[in-house]
Structure formats: structure tokens, C-alpha cells
Amino acid sequence: MTQRLKTPLKEDDISSLKAGDEIILSGIIYGARDAAHKRIIESINSNQKLPFELKGSVIFYVGPSPVPPGRKSGAVGPTTSARMDSLTEPLLKKGLMGIIGKGDRNNHLRKLMQKYKCIYFIAPGGISAFLASKIKDIKEIAYNDLGPEAVFEIEVKDFPLFVAYDIQGNNIFELALRRE
Template sequence: MIRVTTPLENVEALQAGDEVAISGVIYTARDAAHQRLVQLIREGKPLPFPVEGAVIYYVGPSPAKPGEPIGSAGPTTSMRMDGLTVPLLELGLKGMIGKGGRSQEVVEAMQKHKAVYFAAVGGAAALIAQHIKSVEVVAYPDLGTEAVHRMVVEDFPAIVAIDTQGRNVYEQGVAKYRQPMAEGSK
């Protein structure tokens, strides 16, 4: 287990397959927030949070019960954000947390701008919520669960899924455990 703190530095040291525990501030954004963030970038306007060295978590949490910082908060499917990710990497985004693979375009931009992609366990949302200590909305409150939240996390469990050299745990893992199929099944 490798301890990682935000804002991220020396991300080149992280390798695909490493299990990490992330502590510090992370920001949430998913489909609707990404559209707005990219629109701001296109218009040359400032973003609502400091993106340099930042980690974005693709999540739409369930509402907090009274006295709790947040409800369940597991990762959503990252590929939906693929078409809106490169402009953020160009501005210095260093980490993303989600689930599932990424497009070739994103992987190449991650190599170019030295960023890592972490995978959290999809569906382990109650477990992950135990590592989120405080939450506040920093932009787009009208989006509800899809608003940009600033989260303080402690030992948030994740895996380095794709590293700065383009090594990819999805490709490596599947290749390792794939078994031959008879009768032309593929």
C-alpha cells in the first residue's frame, strides 16, 4: 500500500497495479460538470477550483444523512468523461479516480502531461464513504449530485489503473488471466 497525498507530485513513481491510499483534497465532477468545465476552458475563463496538481473523482454521491459528511460515494464509469478530459490534463490535472478503462486519446494525453488514473472499486460505495471526512459544494449547486464538490479524504482506497507511461492494469490483467476458448468462441 502506497500513501499518496494531494496535490499530487512525483506521479511518475506510481506504477499500474500499485494499491494506494489517497489523502488530502479531491474534487468531484462527472458528466454535466465536465461539460461546464470544458466550456469555461474554451472561453478562456478560470475554473472554480485549482486544477494544477488536482485529483478529480468521477462520482455522484447519494445524499448525506443528518450528522454524516456524505452518503454512499463509489466511482462512476470513467469512459463517459473521456471526450472532456484532455483539456483538463493540459491545464495540469494530475489524477483522476473512476472505474473502467479509458480511451487511447486520454491515455496518450496522460503520458504527455504526466498524469495517473486511479480506479476505485465500483459498488463499494459505503466502504469508500468511510474515507471521506468532509464535503462542500464549490460549483454548480444546481446540478445536485453532479455538482463539483470539494472532498477531504483520508486513506481513500484505490489502484493505479493507468500510469504516466501508459501501462494499463486492465490490459495487463485481462491478458494474464484470459484462457483459450474452444470452437471459435472469442
């Protein structure tokens, strides 16, 4: 089933999503990967202001390539999610409602995603010139010294995704193997 979603997400938006559903996402998402996660967690732990509101937000694990002159975006695509497995719970506690990445993640993280009601979306990796055509705007909003690992505010239109883990605990990677 294909569904259209808009950010920020609400609980009603995600409760009926099923692993395997195709999603077309529009709105603002936030690019943040390894180094940015460490800083966000430091800020959470010391009660400092966060670069963006986590409640209802969708984080995209991405380190975009620079925007060439005259274009809206450089190449964008998901990086390996499993590296963020141990860096995700503090963000889930703050109400993060969606994550976009690539690949399967560990059991512990899968359970946490279900507990905190956060959807794990995947985008196929390595189709980054194509995905760039779905970006309306991209800007660096925090941790500029991290270069491609900074936090980015990204406006997407009709961004193609799959639901990988739904909040009932289903997993697209297991379902894919069962169908074969």
C-alpha cells in the same frame, strides 16, 4: 506495492507509480462528472475563473448521494470513466494530475494521459457505503443547479485506490488479463 499519497500531487509523487500499485490517498479531491466537465470546459474556453485549481489536482468522477443528518458523507463511488474520454484533454492541459474513476478508457485518452503526465486511478465500483467511511468532509462548491452533478470538494483519509494507467503507458486491465 502499497503507497501513501497526499494531494495536491507533484510530479515526483507520480513518476514512480506503476499500474497495479495499491494507493492510499489522503487530502482534498474534487468530485466532477459529465455535466460539470462540460461547464469547466466552457469556462476554460472563455478564460473564466474555474471552480478549483486544476494544477496538481485529482478529479473524482462521482455523483454522491445526499449526506444524511449526523453523518459526514452519503454514499460515494466512481462512475464510468469512459463517458469523460472526450471531455478530458482541456483539463489535462491545465495540469490535472490524477483522475479517479472506474473501468477501461479509449486508446486516444490513454495516450493523452501519458502525454500530459496524469495518473488514472480506479476505485472498485459499488462499494459506496464502505468508501463513505473514508470521507472526512464533502461540500458542494460550484454548479449547485446540477444536483449530484455539481462540483464537490471532498476531503478523504486513507481512500483505497489502484493505479490503472501509469505515465509509462502501462494499463492495469491488460496486465490483469496477462496474469490470468
